[in-house]
Amino acid sequence: MDNNNEEVIYSGPLKKKGGRVNVWGERYFVLKGYTLYYYVKSTDSEPKGSFPLQATSTVSSITEDSNKKRKQFTFRITWKVDDEDEKDDNTAVEGKDGDKQKGKKKDKKDDKGLSGGKVAAVAVGGVVVGALTAGVGLLAGMMVVGMGAAGGGAAAAMSSGESKERSLVLASDSYHEAQNWRNAIEAQINDMGDQLLGFGAGHGDAALRRSRNHAAVRPEVRLQEVEDWITTSKWKIYDVYEGVRLLQISHPPEATAVTNSGNTGATVRNNLTAFVSNNKLEEAPCMRVNIGINASTADTFSAIINFSNSLQTGIIKSMRIVENIDNFTDVIHLKLEPMFLYPSWTAPRDFCLIRYWRDNFDGSYVICLDSTLHPECPLVEGYVRGELHAAYIVAPPRVKVAGAYGGHVAKDVEDEDGAECLLSFIAQLNPSGWIWEGFGYQQAFLKEFMLHVLDVRDAMDSERFQQVQFDPMNDPKKITHNASAVSVAVEADDKKLVSIATEPPPGLNPQYWMDSDASTFRVRGKDYMTTNKKTNSAPALFKFIGIDLFETPEAHRNMAAHPKNRVHLARERGENDWVFVLNIMVPGTPYLNFVCYFLADRALVEEDTPFGRIARPFFNGNDDEFRNGRFKLIPKVVDGNLMIKMAVKDTPTLIGNKLKQYYSKGDNYFEIDVDVGSSSVARNVCGLAIGYSKAIVVDMGFCLQGNTEEELPEVLMGCCSCYHVDMSTGIKLQ
Known part of the structure; x- marks a missing residue:
């Protein structure tokens, strides 16, 4: 040939x-x-x-x-x-x-x-990349989608x-x-x-x-075995553990001829476990669990793909993306917590996995996981590297429709109402290390790992209910008939609780935001100038305080100087904390001011460190052009619409080169005001796209870009997470 x-x-x-x-x-x-x-x-x-x-x-x-x-x-x-x-x-x-x-x-x-379709796609991509790629943190996902909608219509006419x-x-x-x-x-x-x-x-x-x-499925992804798991394998009950039914294969599927995409000819697989040359993994146990989820297939799929902090409450400690290969494939590093297997605790396990996903014509989703090797996912000290072959299958419900001759028939439909879906997780796992192959120890390890599907279920359930807010300032236990006792109690609590973070109360409900993990952000490493390699950030230098959302008649700069702003009020109370303020001004009627606050230590600016060498001219100088070329935002859409997530990814952006930025300084603060309305593209589509804020979860980090070896490695100044923000809840500020 x-x-x-x-x-x-x-x-x-x-x-x-x-x-x-x-x-x-x-x-x-x-x-x-x-x-x-x-x-x-x-x-x-x-x-x-x-x-x-x-x-x-x-x-x-x-x-x-x-x-x-x-x-x-x-x-x-x-x-x-x-x-x-x-x-x-x-x-x-x-x-x-x-x-x-x-x-x-x-x-x-x-x-x-x-x-026309091709030109439209190219035009949309050009607008996204050239005009406002990953524009401003929380608004990044909204703007990308908005610009895509704005760019697609006219181009298709060609x-x-x-x-x-x-x-x-x-x-x-x-x-x-x-x-x-x-x-x-x-x-x-x-x-x-x-x-x-x-x-x-x-x-x-x-x-x-x-x-x-990358267009074709990579050879590490063993789709044929997943198809056998789904279509031809027979499963029977193995155990009921923590209320979850665990299944195992009763007999393997028939021999299937598989042609590899690498044109290496056909190989015959006689049973399900013979999918790699490693004998340890061939002999490892394989289990399946099915669990109902009270959420749509799309939301459940998105939760598994993003694996946000709300899912990392059990056996899974963390998940980070090592490399994005294409829109359907990436490499991830998965870490597990230590596990107790009588009579002792195991060392924690980790896995380097290639992950492939797709949405099927019937409305279902499949996510495949397979062990692989990657230069940016080396062995980690203190962890034992295991091997895993697994798949998530997210299936929509079947509904009954009227038959041609009376009665009802079942029909597969997409879960349009978002009521429920069935999550199946199938895994074959070799934990490696000292864990005995006999006496059921490998099965016990796999059983604990299979239970992480309960974390998925609980996280999706929590999205269905209102988050309860508790205000310690209005504790009913403090009510007493003794007026003097009341005044003393309130005065004591005021001294303890009144701070820049609590007075006035947050202008955006705390259910919409929280601190984020800086180590999940990738920044330039020490050798970036020669190797082009990025590393996970060290802990953030500034402490996240909270977020205010204000409605104003027009764009409002230098928000920290407003007499009703928490930074100004803290200064009047005699507090000496230095605050970094990021004010994102969103055009509209009214204007929205999305204001983030971070407690900072001025001593970090004066130190002779890679950060200090950039921070001194940035914070102490007056060269706005220098500042525009150094202040870098890293947005990550970790949950929500898959199109937004794929478009934004975690692309760092020097937003001062995309939008106008203004800088203000006071005795106790430094503020950056980002004017989204300074871009005609962003201004025209922002109103269209802002509705997506309720459907996404965004992690936002920012740092000062290092351009020389003396300014590296980079480290995040601060970061935060925003959850399904309702942008209609802003407080009017006159």
Whole structure:
């Protein structure tokens, strides 16, 4: 099959629908560069034909149908053709056998055109990256989506209706394999459009080749085993532990031939556990747990993907993203808490995992986890590196609909009302280390690990209920008939409780915000200038106090100097704390001022440290251009709409280069005012996008960018988390 030297993007058997006759024939397909070749057999040296992709080509979604009473999953590749190509139903390039081909077409790379959808996507991406990528913390997700909506409409009008369409219909017996093919072909089509706009450097560019490889599912992700788990494995009850039914496989699935995406040929897997060469993991126990969740499939999927602090209350200690590979794949580092297995405690375990996810045509979601190696996820002192192969399946409910002849039938539907879903977690785990393989110790370890699904359930349940607020200033136990006792009690409590954080009460309900973990943010490391490597931040230098949300008639700068502001009132009370204030001014009627407060130590600015070397001219000087080039915001959408999360990621942004920033100083504060209205793009779409604030959870961190070795490593000045903020609850400030 080596008909040219181009890199093989993807290969494997597919069924091809005939152009003139409605007959399906199985062929072996190979995607090389921008051409899809097909062979009668995988051992053939020459292709029977080929289909050159175009920048105007489109790939349909996957649909389920049947062929000879067998279920198959079908997708269609469509492209524009001129009138002279109408006679050829598939516009295929002739192979050496000349079988039903019309002659060889020229590869007109210079004639590539962009469809409306492609141009719209590029336009949206350009606006997001160029105008306001990850603009300002909490508002980052809202603005990205808003700009996407604003940029998409006009660009789509560029498509031409002159040419006629032709299509190629392909099918696979496996939905996962069909999805892999669709992703790989669509990525190549997108690459062609990117090159037209100057985003790529042609076939020889190494980065472009890597991006193509990411289009297909990486070989570490064992989808075939997951499919066997879901469709062919038989499960029986193993144990009831902490009220949860744990299942194990009663007998393995039948042997299944699997073709690897790396074109290494077919391998036969005779049972479920034989999925890696490591014998320890082959022999490790495998369990399944099913649990009902009172939330929609999308919300449950998002919670598992983001694994926020609210889920890290049990066996799972932390999860960080090591590398984002593409929109469906990343590498994560998962840490577990120590576990008590009689008669002693185990050492904590950790895992380096490649994670792959997808949303299926039936409204369900699947997340696959597989152990892998990564240079930025080395062994951690004090932890034992385990091995894991696991999958989450989030399934929507079935509903009963009226049948054709009375009665009811069950039908799969997407969970539109967000009422409930079924979460299934299947895992095969080798904890490694000293844990005995006999006497049920590995099973006991896996049982404890399986219970983390209860943390998911509890976190989703907590979102359904109002968070109770308790005000110690109004404690009913302090009420007494003795008037003097009352006054003494209140006076004593005032001295203890009145501070910059409590007086006046927060202008944004504390249920919407809390402190964040600085170690989850990636910043420039000590050797960044030579290695381009980032590291997890050290603890934040400034202490988070709280957030106020004010409504004002117009943009209000120098908020800390307002006579009713907590910073000004603290100064009048004689408090000497130095406060860093970040005021995000959001245009509208009225204007919104999203004001964050952090307690800071002025001594840190004067120290001879990497931070101090930047902080002294930043805080003590008056060069706003220097400040604009150093103040960096890192937003992370950790929960909510998947489109927002993928668009924002955790891209650091020097927001002074995107928006106007103003700087104010007082005896006890330093304030940065970010004017969102200074960008016409942000101003026009902010009103449209602000509604997304109720649907997302954002972590926001900020630091001063280090540009030389003497200014590295970076460290966060401060960070905070914002939870489903209701932007309509602002306090009017005159």
